[in-house]
Amino acid sequence: MEEYRFRGTGTVITYTTIYSATEDFERLTPYNLAIIQLDEGPKLTGQVVCSPESMKIGMRVRPVFRILGKEGERGIIYYGTKFAPAEDAP
Amino acid sequence: MRPVSIIGVGCTRFGERWDSSLRDLVVETGIAAIEDAGVTGEAIDALYVGNMSGGRFVEQEHIGALIADYAGLSRLHIPSTRVEAACASGGLALREAFLAVASGYADIVIAAGVEKMTDVSSGVAADALAAAADREWECFFGATFPALYAMIARLHMRRYGTTREQLAQVAVKNHHHGHMNPIAQYHTEIKVEDVISSPLVADPLRVLDCSPITDGAAAVVLAPSDIASRYCDTPIRILASAQASDSLALHDRRDITTLDATVYAAKKAFAQARLTPQDIDVAEVHDCFTIGEILAIEDLGFFPKGEGGKATEEGRTSIGGDVAVNTSGGLKACGHPVGATGIKQAYEIVLQLRGEAGKRQVVDAEVGLTHNVGGSGGTALVHILSR
Structure with missing residues (x-):
């Protein structure tokens, strides 16, 4: 096993905009969720931070560091990767 | 392996059953x-019950012993297993019961399914259901169940030209079938325009593309075919029972617009039954969302x-078409108490094959199929039943 760091850039395979979410994500609605194929090949699921109207199958995205969730007002904050449009990403 | 038949069936009314506990x-x-x-408690060798999330929905686990107890069987100490x-879960309970009888290990076995979902808020229910997806790689990033099926739908529409109206037609048909089913959650007919103007849940899926939150339970009684006629005038044979798995996360699938678990379970089932898809007269398939029935x-x-979209639009899956799909109303209109659904599907097919399905009866139905999916396709079960 060898650790490998992905560049994080990729292409949207399919997507949705979520209007009704679980309690943890309700404050974000509407938000975009996509299946993204990373340039190295593997696919994953992640949010894309842009307006619902600008989402397209085949659009290029790049990774952005964001808050993913919180355990209440005083609890632990989870950070992780979301994606942003990157038409100029190589 | 010996042949197995269904000798008895039962199903509650589906819906918001605030008058009834699990x-x-x-x-x-x-x-x-x-x-x-027509069996006695003493004759029962084993119980299997499908239940997805009693712990989340009603804070009750240990459902196996609970149902044996409340069925009045605790003094008989019959083995009772939750799957x-x-x-x-329901389809898997049916398969476990089938295997117990087919192997010769047990004679009379009950397969049941139950879910009590309306005691919690819709947000809690959505999160409990989301546990069927990959918590670390999907839900953690904000995925919901409608969202996963919406992403399948969008790609299916792009690749195959499936239209928004064709998706809606699945719901319209299933409400039409469901309004003839006394146990169904909804008895209202709807139109394509109602579906495509209902509120968005996860674009392109709208409220009327989604199966509801439901309370309900169903049970079937299995016996070896050679003694089935002692109990029942019209035993229904289980010609095939097949199960397949796939990646938990949708994004890891070979093809996002195909449920390979369904494909593999169906191939195995048709080989066991020595039949082809064209031999099926009536089928209950997993339409948790309208796109789910198209995939199925x-x-x-x-x-x-x-x-699939075109075939639905042309009426080929309605009662009277090539294959009558979801005569119960499906998950969409009959309701979807998740652990009970796989057993309710068998209940409906047994009624159809006995000729007891009332206004929604498929004429001369001889061979039926049930198709039950877990998550976005991590598990699929296919059973083929015959008169």
Whole structure:
């Protein structure tokens, strides 16, 4: 096993905009969720931070560091990767 | 392996059953199935119950012993096992019961399914259901179940030209079938315009593309075919029982618009039964969302890949069409108490094959199929039943 760091850039395979979410994500609605194929090949699921109207199958995205969730007002904050449009990403 | 038949069935009314607890629902359906089969408690060798999330929905686990207890069987000390495969828990309970009888290990076995979902808020229910997806790689990033199926739908529309109206037609048909089913949650007919103007849940899926939150339970009684006629005038044979798995996360699948678990389970089932998809007269398939039924009728082999929407629009899956799909109203209109659904599907097919399906009866139905999916396709079960 060898650790490998992905560049994080990729292409949207399919997507949705979520209007009704679980309690943890309700404050974000509407938000975009996509299946993204990373340039190295593997696919994953992640949010894309842009307006619902600008989402397209085949659009290029790049990774952005964001808050993913919180355990209440005083609890632990989870950070992780979301994606942003990157038409100029190589 | 020896042949197995269904000798008795029962099902509660589906819906918001605020008058009944989880255990009340199981007792109601268990008594109905045992009376229908005409068996005594002493004759029962084992119980299997499908339940996805009693712990989250009603804070009750240990459902196996609970249902044996409340069925009045605790003094008989019959082995009772809960099985879980998310929304395919019921189908898996049927398969475990089938294997127990087919192997010769047990004679009379009950397969039940139950879910009591309306005691929690819709947000809590959505999160409990989301546990069927990959918590670390999907839900953690904000995925919901409608969202996963919406992403399948969008790609299916792009690749195969499936239209928004064709998706809606699945719901319209299933409400039409469901309004003829006395146990269904909804008895209202709807139009394509109602579906495509209902509020968005996860674009392109709207409220009327989604199966509801439901309370309900169902049970079937199995016996070796060679003694089935002692209990029942019209035993229904289980010609095939097949199960397949796939990656939990949708993004790891070979093809996002095909449920390979369905494809593999169906191939195995048709080989066991020595039948083809064209031999099926009536089928209960997993339409948790409208796109789910389109995938099912393609992946089971009823129609070529990409033509499920067109076939639905042309009425080929309605009662009177090539294959009557979801005569109960499906998950969409009959309701979807997740652990009970796989057993309710068998209940409906047994009624159809006995000729007891009332206004929604498929004329001369001889061979039926049930198709139950867990999650977004991590598990699939296919059973083929015959008169």
